[in-house]
Amino acid sequence: MATENIIFHVADVHKSFSGLHALSDIDLGVKEGETHAIIGPNGAGKSTLLNVCIGRLKPDQGTVTFDGTALTGKQPHEINQLGVVRVFQTPEIFPDLTLMQNVMVPCLSKRDGSFKLNFFRRMSAEKDIKELAESTLVDVGLGEQLYNDASSLSRGDKRRLELAMGLAQKPRLLLLDEPTAGMARHDTNKTIDLLNRIKAQGMTKVIIEHDMHVVFSLADRITVLAGGRIIAQGTPDEVKGDPKVREAYLGEEQE
Amino acid sequence: MKNESALKDWTLIILFAAVVLTMPIWLKPLGANYPDLMQKFAIFGLFAIGFNILFGLTGYLSFGHAAFLGIGSYTAVWSFKLLTMNVLPAVIFAVVMAGIFAFLIGFVSLRRSGIYFSILTLAFAEMSFNMAYSVLTPITNGETGLQLSLKDPRILDNFQGEGIPITNLFGVKMSGMPGFYFCAAILIIGFFLSVRITRSPFGMMLRAIKSNQTRMAYTGFNTRPYLVWAFVISGMYAGMAGALMAVTDPLAGAERMQWTASGEVVLMTILGGAGTLIGPLIGAGIIKYFENIFSAFNEQTLNEVFGALPDTLQNIVVKIAGLFVGEGWHLLLGLMFLIVIIFLPGGIMEGFRRLGKLFRLSGRSA
Ligand SMILES: Nc1ncnc2c1ncn2[C@@H]1O[C@H](COP(=O)(O)OP(=O)(O)OP(=O)(O)O)[C@@H](O)[C@H]1O
Ligand SMILES: [Mg+2]
Numbered sequence: 001m002a003t004e005n006i007i008f009h010v011a012d013v014h015k016s017f018s019g020l021h022a023l024s025d026i027d028l029g030v031k032e033g034e035t036h037a038i039i040g041p042n043g044a045g046k047s048t049l050l051n052v053c054i055g056r057l058k059p060d061q062g063t064v065t066f067d068g069t070a071l072t073g074k075q076p077h078e079i080n081q082l083g084v085v086r087v088f089q090t091p092e093i094f095p096d097l098t099l100m101q102n103v104m105v106p107c108l109s110k111r112d113g114s115f116k117l118n119f120f121r122r123m124s125a126e127k128d129i130k131e132l133a134e135s136t137l138v139d140v141g142l143g144e145q146l147y148n149d150a151s152s153l154s155r156g157d158k159r160r161l162e163l164a165m166g167l168a169q170k171p172r173l174l175l176l177d178e179p180t181a182g183m184a185r186h187d188t189n190k191t192i193d194l195l196n197r198i199k200a201q202g203m204t205k206v207i208i209e210h211d212m213h214v215v216f217s218l219a220d221r222i223t224v225l226a227g228g229r230i231i232a233q234g235t236p237d238e239v240k241g242d243p244k245v246r247e248a249y250l251g252e253e254q255e
Numbered sequence: 256m257k258n259e260s261a262l263k264d265w266t267l268i269i270l271f272a273a274v275v276l277t278m279p280i281w282l283k284p285l286g287a288n289y290p291d292l293m294q295k296f297a298i299f300g301l302f303a304i305g306f307n308i309l310f311g312l313t314g315y316l317s318f319g320h321a322a323f324l325g326i327g328s329y330t331a332v333w334s335f336k337l338l339t340m341n342v343l344p345a346v347i348f349a350v351v352m353a354g355i356f357a358f359l360i361g362f363v364s365l366r367r368s369g370i371y372f373s374i375l376t377l378a379f380a381e382m383s384f385n386m387a388y389s390v391l392t393p394i395t396n397g398e399t400g401l402q403l404s405l406k407d408p409r410i411l412d413n414f415q416g417e418g419i420p421i422t423n424l425f426g427v428k429m430s431g432m433p434g435f436y437f438c439a440a441i442l443i444i445g446f447f448l449s450v451r452i453t454r455s456p457f458g459m460m461l462r463a464i465k466s467n468q469t470r471m472a473y474t475g476f477n478t479r480p481y482l483v484w485a486f487v488i489s490g491m492y493a494g495m496a497g498a499l500m501a502v503t504d505p506l507a508g509a510e511r512m513q514w515t516a517s518g519e520v521v522l523m524t525i526l527g528g529a530g531t532l533i534g535p536l537i538g539a540g541i542i543k544y545f546e547n548i549f550s551a552f553n554e555q556t557l558n559e560v561f562g563a564l565p566d567t568l569q570n571i572v573v574k575i576a577g578l579f580v581g582e583g584w585h586l587l588l589g590l591m592f593l594i595v596i597i598f599l600p601g602g603i604m605e606g607f608r609r610l611g612k613l614f615r616l617s618g619r620s621a
Contacts, residue, residue: 056473075472077471077476094466096462097466101459115476115480118457125261
């Protein structure tokens with residue numbers, strides 16, 4: 001793998017939970033503008049890897065760097081402010097706020113930084129923020145329910161809101177944890193289109209996905225995890241042909 | 256937002272100002288239109304509005320806000336003693352001092368959340384209360400309470416009057432109705448600020464913290480300073496309320512800092528509707544109104560009320576009712592609180608909302 005353009009680098013990461021080796025010896029490099037998929041069976045350690053990347057978990061060993069800055073040891077909000085944004089597997093939204101507010105909050109974080117004492121400004125005067133939030137919600141297909149409470153959404157719609165919250169920040173690196181799980185095929189295809197459009201804008205992405213259709217339509221490179229270890233890495237074609245992968249994961253799913 | 260335009264805000268504030276300033280008129284039928292009580296409404300309303308900025312918006316429940324009330328009162332009285340009987344400096348110093356203490360206490364307490372936060376604030380308030388009675392006696396005058404005296408320097412007031420002077424605002428005496436209007440004006444300013452805070456990006460962040468604080472961190476926010484500022488702002492409101500108590504009656508005692516006083520503002524906010532703009536004010540008004548009526552009742556007045564009943568029945572009724580009035584009025588308060596919380600978890604404001612819905616529905620079907 002050529003090292004010149006690598007913007008996101010996971011090096012030698014280990015993480016165990018009281019004896020359980022959730023991650024061992026993980027090395028991973030993502031080039032700028034690339035979409036990198038992480039696949040693997042349930043419990044392979046995929047979400048744990050993202051948790052390490054965004055500062056929710058501290059690795060026992062190893063480093064994660066983004067654009068030359070070490071993410072390990074940084075606070076979650078500092079990592080987000082660097083432009084590394086995660087879309088969660090189980091929706092982490094603001095249930096008591098409206099959809100618009102849910103998306104305006106990350107927009108404001110992007111514009112104003114991690115803290116701003118703007119208590120005398122009117123939210124209704126934040127035209128740009130409103131427009132951005134609204135267009136992002138329309139993009140993910142939630143344009144009909146802008147002023148509903150987020151708690152009223154169906155599970156699938158919550159995932160879309162979650163996605164909108166991530167996209168609204170226009171991140172430099174977007175970490176997606178199963179963005180289409182639980183969506184109907186039609187909605188999955190719409191999400192793929194959306195993610196491909198973002199890719200055209202040059203956003204770097206790491207995507208965890210179970211759905212092979214999604215993986216093969218989006219990914220430039222794939223890393224296969226099983227039992228906390230990387231068992232294969234390469235282009236979609238290389239991975240498809242790898243016998244270890246077929247055995248551990250793809251198995252019957254292939255033809 | 257759809258209904259948060261500047262125009263609507265101004266309508267709300269002007270309406271609010273009108274309601275507050277006409278209190279002497281519309282409270283007359285209730286027999287509550289005398290300055291002392293109306294001042295109380297304004298002062299506790301202010302206290303509750305400020306408390307709501309912390310509790311209603313962020314969900315952090317402080318059990319120690321009476322400490323800032325006390326600090327505000329002591330500071331104001333010291334300003335009367337050392338500087339001038341003009342209330343303006345007193346109020347400003349009180350707010351600043353309460354803000355400083357709120358910063359210190361908030362900074363430490365906000366290291367924890369949930370029940371641990373509440374306990375920490377309670378502990379700090381109890382410490383303040385005990386210190387006011389013990390080591391800080393030179394500042395607080397202990398159990399006697401801090402009072403004005405003839406020997407006070409009052410270096411800015413150089414006129415030599417007879418006896419202890421009355422608080423004033425550039426010469427206008429702050430007793431009776433002018434005193435009420437001063438408190439009312441400050442309440443209106445306080446309400447205006449709370450509307451602006453609630454509708455600001457800052458206010459939205461506070462609500463987002465209440466809704467899902469962990470998510471805020473992964474969205475790029477440092478939640479600590481938001482919470483510390485919310486705590487300081489609400490502490491400043493409490494300090495302001497404490498100062499107004501001293502304006503209308505220039506003495507300060509440590510009992511103002513007792514935990515029961517901290518608990519009272521919690522009750523007011525929840526009773527009216529935490530997180531709403533007007534709810535806490537309604538809660539404060541109702542509690543102070545009923546306190547005023549029922550704590551004044553005694554056996555004699557009860558006997559008059561139930562005089563029409565047969566003697567034995569009258570005795571029994573008076574005995575039972577007697578438990579809930581006078582000293583026992585808190586029993587009635589507790590009962591009221593229970594009923595509201597069980598049937599209207601969102602407080603009285605939720606009751607209004609439900610009524611509004613009912614009317615709109617029946618209006619449509621008619
Ligand atoms: N906080 C934690 N404490 C203890 N064990 C954990 C924790 N988080 C994850 N694990 C364990 O680590 C292993 C990897 O979990 P992880 O959630 O990363 O899997 P995954 O690959 O994302 O699976 P899925 O496809 O089901 O989402 C699992 O065995 C899980 O039980
Ligand atoms: Mg997972």
